[in-house]
Amino acid sequence: MNILERIRSGRLIADGAMGTMLQSMGLRVGAAPESWNIDKPENVLAVHKAYTDVGCELLTTNTFGCNKLRQRRSKYSIAELAAAGVSLAREAADNAGHSCYVALDVGPLGAFLEPLGTVSFDEATALFAESIAAGAEKADCVLIETMGDTREASAAVKAAKENCTLPVFSTFSVDKNGRLLSGEDLPTMLARMTDAGVDALGCNCGLGPEEFLPFAESLCGKTDLPLIFSLNAGLPVFADGKTVYPLSPEAFADNVKKIAALGGSVFGGCCGTGPAYIEQLVRVLK
Numbered sequence: 001m002n003i004l005e006r007i008r009s010g011r012l013i014a015d016g017a018m019g020t021m022l023q024s025m026g027l028r029v030g031a032a033p034e035s036w037n038i039d040k041p042e043n044v045l046a047v048h049k050a051y052t053d054v055g056c057e058l059l060t061t062n063t064f065g066c067n068k069l070r071q072r073r074s075k076y077s078i079a080e081l082a083a084a085g086v087s088l089a090r091e092a093a094d095n096a097g098h099s100c101y102v103a104l105d106v107g108p109l110g111a112f113l114e115p116l117g118t119v120s121f122d123e124a125t126a127l128f129a130e131s132i133a134a135g136a137e138k139a140d141c142v143l144i145e146t147m148g149d150t151r152e153a154s155a156a157v158k159a160a161k162e163n164c165t166l167p168v169f170s171t172f173s174v175d176k177n178g179r180l181l182s183g184e185d186l187p188t189m190l191a192r193m194t195d196a197g198v199d200a201l202g203c204n205c206g207l208g209p210e211e212f213l214p215f216a217e218s219l220c221g222k223t224d225l226p227l228i229f230s231l232n233a234g235l236p237v238f239a240d241g242k243t244v245y246p247l248s249p250e251a252f253a254d255n256v257k258k259i260a261a262l263g264g265s266v267f268g269g270c271c272g273t274g275p276a277y278i279e280q281l282v283r284v285l286k
Helices: 003-011 019-024 033-040 039-054 078-094 122-139 150-163 186-196 209-217 249-260 277-284
Strands: 058-062 101-106 141-147 167-174 199-206 225-231 237-239 243-244 268-270
Touching: 003 249, 019 033, 019 039, 019 199, 033 039, 033 078, 039 058, 039 101, 039 277, 058 078, 058 268, 058 277, 078 101, 078 122, 101 122, 101 199, 122 150, 141 150, 150 167, 150 186, 167 186, 186 199, 209 249, 225 249, 249 268, 249 277, 268 277
Parallel strands: 058 101, 101 141, 141 167, 167 199, 199 225, 225 268
Antiparallel strands: 237 243
16 A cells, blocks of 8 residues: 555554654764764664654654755765665664555755745755655655745655655644744645645644644645644753753643544654654554
8 A cells, every 4th residue: 555545544653853863862963964874874773663663654764954055064965865864764664563654854955945045946946856866766755844935845846746756745834823934824835735736735843733733724624635744742942951842742642632633644743752752642543
């Protein structure tokens, strides 16, 4: 069963954060997590395995920042980083002991498109295309995530459709007013990404499930596309010199369950979440 058939037939539980897990293993804050796909593959594989061990059914590759703008200082090519990242997730998925899919993770470029910035739409498409072309062979879908602008997301969707035949998913980060970084609201995002031809869409990062709940109705019941929700463990707070996320795994899962009651096909976690959070999602949603 391909991933689109699977998410149309019932809920799928995705993984949680990658970067903070790697930081707990020694990745320096500010360093590129993608470098560990080659330098410390056993650590990346261990994170994937920690998620599959608690029942995760969709692994996102450690390729969020796999583009030339974010990897200016890398000693590896984009193709090397992407191919290594997908191979690690594929290995973990194939050895999960249950059905598990792999999403080729594509994050924002880290620069604004014209007219707000200097990157053209065609340049953005070419930048996204490098990692997608290199990683698509072993993935089950392309996940374009944490987007704040539908034009940038549309460039990534175009790159995916031109460089692979995989289903294309897209998720956006919204602020406390339910708007993207570009100022667009969720109904606008829904309309524009439907026109772009995505196979599933939703929201990740930005808010916790409690804060996002009032905005869920802007998507749930408004589209026939499968919906994806991977939110933070609450709103971050600064305590004892570091950023922490206040929701416990149990509270996180209970709040996600309220969103699931409105609709949705794929549920996971973002900043502040880890295997314990995904384990609780499996408990309350499966």
